[in-house]
Amino acid sequence: MGEDADEELLRGRVYGQDHDDPRPGPRPGRVYAELVGGPLDGLLLDVTDWTERERAAGAVLETELGRFGAEGRSLYDPRPGDARRFDWSGDAP
Numbered sequence: 822m823g824e825d826a827d828e829e830l831l832r833g834r835v836y837g838q839d840h841d842d843p844r845p846g847p848r849p850g851r852v853y854a855e856l857v858g859g860p861l862d863g864l865l866l867d868v869t870d871w872t873e874r875e876r877a878a879g880a881v882l883e884t885e886l887g888r889f890g891a892e893g894r895s896l897y898d899p900r901p902g903d904a905r906r907f908d909w910s911g912d913a914p
Contacts, residue, residue: 836865836882853869854876857906857907861884879898879907881895882895896911
């Protein structure tokens with residue numbers, strides 16, 4: 822599967838849900854932040870149960886699509902003034 826196919830597979834899906842899930846999109850009654858940029862661009866992150874402090878700290882998300890492969894993580898920070906979006910700030914091992 823090429824990079825374009827990987828990106829298409831991720832669009833409109835929720836981070837952490839299995840790609841075979843028959844309902845890969847957001848669920849009613851949940852709150853999501855869109856991941857913008859980086860290897861998880863376009864995915865939705867379920868932040869329903871996150872406190873304000875947790876949201877402000879951002880997210881460190883496991884992914885094999887980033888710079889460090891299967892052992893890697895992508896870092897996302899909340900966008901100032903727009904709590905519905907987390908912007909990619911880099912990858913970490």
